[in-house]
Amino acid sequence: MAWHASLTLDYRAEPATGGTRADFRHDGPLRVLKSLFPEGPQVCHTVIVHPPGGIVGGDTLDVALTLGGGAHALVTTPGATRFYRSGGARALQAIHARVDGGGRLEWLPLETLVHSGAHADNRMRFELAPGAEMFGWDCVALGLPAADAPFVAGDYRHDIAVGPRWLERGRTSATDAALLDGPCGWAGHRALGTLWFAAGSPLAEDRRERLLDAAREIFATHSLAATAGATSPQPDVVALRVLAPRVEPIHDLMAQVWRAWRALAWAREACVPRVWRT
Template identity: 55%
Template sequence: MTPWHSRLQLRFSAEPARTVLRHQHEGGLRALASHYPEDPQICHQVLVHPPGGLVGGDILDIDLSVQEGAHALVTTPGAGRFYRSTGAPARQTLEARLAPGARLEWLPLETLAYNDCLGENRSRFHLAPGAELMAWDLLALGLPAADAAFRSGRFTQHIELPGIWLERGCIAGDDDALLHGPGGLRGHTALATLFFAAGSPLASPRREALLDVARQAADDAQQASVLFGATAPHAQIVALRVLGHRIEPVAALCRAVWAAWRQTGWGVEDCAPRVWST
């Protein structure tokens, strides 16, 4: 089977009436029509990949920029899937650049790592001074409800804000210590990182307020089946970590904290993309 290589270039700019997207694509990855359900200056954008998943050798490359004063919310209509591979790894990469005063909400739905997959998910965000970002990475290992656990294969996650923050982890299906040990995932098969990041240091009162509302929103979500913690690993970042046995409660908790951060961090009301309800 011939691998597929898809490229998508997204450019969000602030024009007098609204934030506007201009884009180019090569391959199957596409951008649907922009929507403005809350404010003309906040562009809701849905990305679709009609093949529905990646197999060995497939590559998705996304190059995204948000210009000064623009605000973009980017999501997907369904889960991303990394299927079984017998050779080369499948890879998705995001390279995002935010100009001064730009805002980006990078909120794709969960990634499913199937048993025997060889997958890589890389995200790199370049934030100019004054730019701000909310983003998450939601991952489900295997399909435990279908008795298809993640027992072999490998999945690599890479999140980077150059010069500020780097997280890179490799999860192997046969790494029992990581998957089941007390210092690892402890048998949980769903995990997430949600973070609020800025191109300039966050003032201490603002950083503490983001931590407080994250913890309160997580408590209020009443997701008893998940573990979570909110920290500030750097003066420019506040992060929420979540572990669960199913992706649905993990994602629900992240959405609750995202909505709270929107209000506290930006004074913007919760407005969930409508594709999340379809």
């Protein structure tokens, strides 16, 4: 039986208190586990949970987020998103966020694990109005190397659209050896991480350079220095990309850079979600 689940998250600023208010609606097995305010009322930390624990062929998960001006939300998950082996039908997770001017979004879920034999689509679209800003990341692992279960069948397709100008689209098949093992592709690795900071209008050049310099300084001394890089693919986006055999060192590097970028971009010390430590 296929699951069809949706979750709508609406955040709005409350000028009287200086806080962010969150309203949620769900249909099916996708819901908010908890909303927390470890940084005070201004930033709402939301933990999304999918009780079935994985996505199989025929499943569809839809998450829609809206942030009003002045609202600030950090959204994460308590565990990995898993795409399981399919008999042929595709599984879909779709994220669509709209952030109004003055809003801030941090989309920081834990990793996506694509099991061998999965046919999976992961689509993310973030619409940023002028004056809106966000952090986001995506970490995906093909197969389960720790369980000696390599990615030998199936395919994974992802789309990431951020702001008005940055679109990334990937199509990875288990039979595409040139992509998976070639030097211009995954280069023999099976985990890929992308972290970005984006705005609804072009970032000042000196601001972009400070973010890039901070990322490069961090990964220069990291164990993944040889497979990490930071660039500004568009005037409104700064991105970090990294490859590794497994997701754990990728998460460590991206979290370090996110903490540094948050302080530089927003003059706000990073508050690591508690669920990352459980």
